[in-house]
Amino acid sequence: MKCKDFLPLIDTYVDGEFDELESDELEMHLSACPECRKKVDSQINWKRSFKQCLEGETAPVDLRASILGQILTPQTEQQDEDENVLPLREKVATKKGAIAGLSIAAIALLSFYAVPKFVTVAPAASDTEPVVEQAIDWHTGNFPIEVTGPESDRIENWFVDKVAFPIHLPAFKDANLLGARLANLKERRAAYVAYDIDGTRLSVMLFNGDGLLVDTENIKNIKGRDIALINQNGYTVALLQNGGVTYSLTSDISEEKMTELLSSSFSAPE
Amino acid sequence: MKAPKNMEDEARKELEKAFVEEAVPHMDALYATALRLTKNKGNAEDLVQEAMLKAFRYFGKYQRGTNCKAWLFKIMTNTFINNYRKAKKRKEVSIDEDIKPLAERAVALERDPMQEHFGDQDTMFFKLFGDEVKQALEEVPFDFRIVVLLADLQGFAYKEIADIIDVPIGTVMSRLYRGRRILQSKLTEYAKEQGYLSDRVETDLEEKKPTSLDDYRNRRMNG
Ligand SMILES: [Zn+2]
Numbered sequence: 001m002k003c004k005d006f007l008p009l010i011d012t013y014v015d016g017e018f019d020e021l022e023s024d025e026l027e028m029h030l031s032a033c034p035e036c037r038k039k040v041d042s043q044i045n046w047k048r049s050f051k052q053c054l055e056g057e058t059a060p061v062d063l064r065a066s067i068l069g070q071i072l073t074p075q076t077e078q079q080d081e082d083e084n085v086l087p088l089r090e091k092v093a094t095k096k097g098a099i100a101g102l103s104i105a106a107i108a109l110l111s112f113y114a115v116p117k118f119v120t121v122a123p124a125a126s127d128t129e130p131v132v133e134q135a136i137d138w139h140t141g142n143f144p145i146e147v148t149g150p151e152s153d154r155i156e157n158w159f160v161d162k163v164a165f166p167i168h169l170p171a172f173k174d175a176n177l178l179g180a181r182l183a184n185l186k187e188r189r190a191a192y193v194a195y196d197i198d199g200t201r202l203s204v205m206l207f208n209g210d211g212l213l214v215d216t217e218n219i220k221n222i223k224g225r226d227i228a229l230i231n232q233n234g235y236t237v238a239l240l241q242n243g244g245v246t247y248s249l250t251s252d253i254s255e256e257k258m259t260e261l262l263s264s265s266f267s268a269p270e
Numbered sequence: 271m272k273a274p275k276n277m278e279d280e281a282r283k284e285l286e287k288a289f290v291e292e293a294v295p296h297m298d299a300l301y302a303t304a305l306r307l308t309k310n311k312g313n314a315e316d317l318v319q320e321a322m323l324k325a326f327r328y329f330g331k332y333q334r335g336t337n338c339k340a341w342l343f344k345i346m347t348n349t350f351i352n353n354y355r356k357a358k359k360r361k362e363v364s365i366d367e368d369i370k371p372l373a374e375r376a377v378a379l380e381r382d383p384m385q386e387h388f389g390d391q392d393t394m395f396f397k398l399f400g401d402e403v404k405q406a407l408e409e410v411p412f413d414f415r416i417v418v419l420l421a422d423l424q425g426f427a428y429k430e431i432a433d434i435i436d437v438p439i440g441t442v443m444s445r446l447y448r449g450r451r452i453l454q455s456k457l458t459e460y461a462k463e464q465g466y467l468s469d470r471v472e473t474d475l476e477e478k479k480p481t482s483l484d485d486y487r488n489r490r491m492n493g
Contacts, residue, residue, distance in 0.1 A: 009486065011447050015421065017428055017483065022490075046454070050422045053403050059301040063315045067297070067322045072286050073279075199298070234290035252294065 001029045006036050014043045058199025061178070065142040065201070072140055072233075131248065132230050132237045134185050138192055139203035139235065139250040145194065149177030159191050165208055165245050167191055170265040174198065185248070202251040202261075209239075209246025223263050229255055238262060289329050292338045297322065299339065300346055303419050307350055309408050317353075321346035340426065344434045347416060354412075406456040414449030421446050439483070 006029050012018060013026050030037050147158040152169040155177070159167040162182055169177070176196040183192035183205060190207035218228045228239040236258045238249040249258065300321060304314035325332075325345050332341055407415060416435060420426045426434065431442045 011450070012443065012483065015428070015446075022486075025490075046450075047422050050403070050418075051425075054306065054407075054419075054423050055302060057302040057305055058298045059318060060311075060315065063301070063318060064297060067319055068290075068294070070323060071289065071326050073282060233287050234294060252290075 001025065003029075003033060003036055006030075006033070007039070010036075010039055010043055014040060014047060061194075061196055061199070061201040062142065065140060068140040069142045072137075131185050131239070132232055135203070135205055135237050135248040135250045136233055136235050138183050138185075138205060139201070143181060143183075143192070145179030146181040148179040152177055155180045155193065163189055163191055163206075165206065166243065167206055168243060168245075169193060170204065170242075170247070172197060172202070172261060172265045175202065197251075197261075200251060200253060202249060202253075205248045205250075206245050207248075209241060220259070222259055223266075225266065227262060229258065231255065240266065242266060285326075285329060288334060289326055292334065293322070293325055293329065293342060296339045296342050299424060300342060303343070303423060304346065304350075306404065306407055306415070306419055306423070307412075317346065317350055320353075321349050324349060337430065339424075340430045340434055343420065343424070343426070347434055402460050403453075403457065406453055406460065409456060410449055410452050414445050414452060417442055417445045418449040418453065422450070443483070 006026065009018075009026060013023070018026065030040060147155050149155060152171070156167045156169060158180070172195060174197060178194040178196050178201075180191060180193040183190045185205060185207050188207050190205045193204045193206070195202040195204065218230050219226050220229055221227075225240060230237045230239070235250055235252050236255050238247075238258050240247050240262070249262070251258065253261075297318065300318050301314060304317045304321075305311065308314045308317055321342065325342055328345070332338070407418075410418065417431055420431045420434060421428075428439050428442050428446075431446075432439045435442075437445075
């Protein structure tokens with residue numbers, strides 16, 4: 001093979017379209033011809049740089065939420081009748097401060113004493129499923145944010161007179177705190193907090209998980225803490241307790257990625 | 271846990287689950303490509319949304335476990351082309367040369383920049399001109415741009431690209447070859463304008479074409 005035969009084949013060769021025998025023949029020429037080798041390297045370089053330059057654009061979280069919101073069936077039964085519960089598709093921010101609950105003083109006390117003490121997610125039955133389903137609904141629904149990030153203090157303060165438990169937002173590595181709103185899980189008032197990690201949305205919900213039971217086979221011990229990891233509808237949902245509050249984390253990342261996220265953000269219990 | 275109300279609900283849930291597992295993970299790839307097709311964020315979002323909703327509607331016809339990514343790209347590419355045609359009809363004038371037939375827009379290449387390898391300099395284009403690469407790509411006519419994006423951004427094989435855009439493999443090869451060189455010559459121009467490359471670059475006026483796989487294989491058989 002001569003250079004003039006090889007040159008028109010460079011693209012096809014670099015694109016990996018030749019079979020093994022054919023490639024062998026081309027590589028024989030390449031090993032003997034530094035000129036063509038250089039051109040092949042140049043083309044490989046080009047392809048790699050082109051990809052690097054254009055990849056890494058991730059679909060905006062809003063787009064993702066909008067598409068999934070139109071595709072997935074919402075779980076709205078029962079909830080609409082409860083006037084203390086937000087309709088899932090509600091478009092407007094809710095009444096602020098109209099929530100019955102503890103006084104600000106009582107909440108301050110609560111958050112003071114609720115030092116991050118570890119409570120095992122009670123092992124046993126299968127009461128988690130509605131919680132997991134609803135956590136995914138909140139994650140995929142395109143609900144308006146009522147308080148915007150990125151300052152976690154601002155969001156934690158906003159919830160003070162709205163929920164009856166202390167809000168301590170976990171700090172995730174490389175995460176952008178988008179904002180938060182009131183939500184509900186199993187007719188319990190919950191805080192919904194949205195993060196963006198490298199273009200992937202992570203939804204964290206905080207709620208009172210008293211009486212919440214988790215199937216033992218879903219429980220993993222991560223850095224001394226029992227965490228329930230559940231895969232459903234392509235989403236990974238993690239449930240854990242921290243400082244007497246139950247946290248759900250929902251995202252479409254792998255279980256390993258979720259584990260990584262959890263071990264970096266929740267310190268080991270005392 | 272509530273039992274599903276009826277079979278229909280259950281089937282719908284199954285479909286949603288399969289779609290979330292197989293199709294949704296490709297949304298970022300679709301978006302990255304849509305950005306370079308539509309040339310702006312809003313239009314790219316609209317295109318991805320339209321394609322994904324269409325894909326969900328037809329998802330019952332998609333054979334699970336086959337090439338979902340290629341299937342989604344085919345839907346998105348067709349959606350894009352159809353929208354272009356509609357836009358053209360509405361305006362009664364061509365928006366840009368993307369919609370002219372191929373024969374009317376042969377792009378004159380003075381030389382083949384790929385054959386004048388720049389050694390270490392070819393990665394320089396990308397380092398120096400991140401935005402210029404995007405801009406140069408926008409100037410590459412659609413038929414060429416789409417194959418370069420499918421091959422070099424998404425890593426599809428020739429056969430997959432042929433299926434996505436409904437042309438023979440030979441056409442994929444020649445468009446890819448030409449598309450890459452149009453883009454490279456545009457970047458060379460930028461580099462010269464900016465003074466990163468000297469004006470004196472050996473010109474290779476001979477028009478080179480990729481050898482078709484069949485020709486190559488025939489020659490091997492006979493020679
Ligand atoms: Zn050679």
